[in-house]
Amino acid sequence: DDYAGHPTLGHNKIVPLTQSASSGFEGQLELRFNPFLYVSGGCDPYPAVDATGNLGEGLRPTGGGRSGCDDGGTAQVYVRGGQSQNRTGIMFSYYMPKVRWGKGNNEGHTHYWASVVVWLNQFGCGEDASSVSPVGVSFTTDHLVWDTAPAGKISYASSGVGVDTPTHPKMQIHDNAFSPFTGADGDKVFERTVVSWFSLPEAAKKALSDVKYEKTQVPVTDANFQAQLDAAYRESFYGGLTDQQGC
Known part of the structure; x- marks a missing residue:
């Protein structure tokens, strides 16, 4: 890994940033569709960087999948729309400080990024977040490998604040792979703290922007963003829908 001269701290020493969505309508959508995440195996998400540019130095991929990385709390989720x-x-x-998917030295590595993309369509005009709905969800199952699920195959949760319409897709991650979460709600299924790019x-x-991880990349x-967004896109999500309902 090449940290490009930036200082590093232990993965559990990086202070998370407070919630900071984008301004205006885009920020409303970021908060409205922030996934509820359940970690069924492997590391919790952690902050990758602090406000002064210290990067998390990660963990060696030894021991159990959750050893040393099971207390990430509300951590951070890095958000960008396009x-x-x-x-x-x-x-x-x-961001996870390590990833393991089996026993042995070749069954994991330090540092891992995983992503979910919520694809949207607006059923109305103007900047009204309540008129925007998900039509599908893409998610990584390995580095740069994407799978998808239509909106009807995803369960949704309410945030409990503001409008309590269920809009947050429920996802789980096990080691390196995301999938839709189908279990019962509980205190281990929750949002991470949004920070817009x-x-x-x-x-x-x-x-x-500068760090070069050996086995992963900052999405x-x-x-990196546009290439990953393009790889995650599926035209089938929008079958039968008119373009923004004529807006």
Whole structure:
């Protein structure tokens, strides 16, 4: 791993940033569709960087999948919205200090990023978040490998604050792979703290842009975001829908 001269701290010493969504309508959508996440195996998500640009130094991929990384709390989810094929998707990306998917030295590595993209369609006009609904969800099952589920195959949760319509897709991650969460709700299924790529302090943004991980990459940087969003897109999500309902 090449940290490009940026300082590092232990993965559990990186202070998470407070919630900071994008401004305006985009930020409303980021908060409205922030997934509820259940970790069924492997590390919890942790903050990857702090406000002054210190990067998490990760963990060696030894021991159990959750050893040393099972107390991430509300951590951080790094969020960036964009378009692919003129369709809107919001990417929610999570950093884990290590990943393991089996026993042995070749069954894991230090540092891992995993992502969920919620694809949206607006059933109405104007900047009214309640008129926007998910049509499908894409999710990584390995580094740069995407799977998908239509909106009807995803369960949704309410945040309990503001409008309590269930809009948050429920997802689980086991080691390196996301999948839809189908279990019962509980205190281990919850949102992580949103930080928009565009709201990151400059030092944090530069550190994430500069770091070169050996086995993974930061999905939301300018260098990586569009290619990953395009890879996650599926035209089938929008079958039978008119373009933004004529807006």
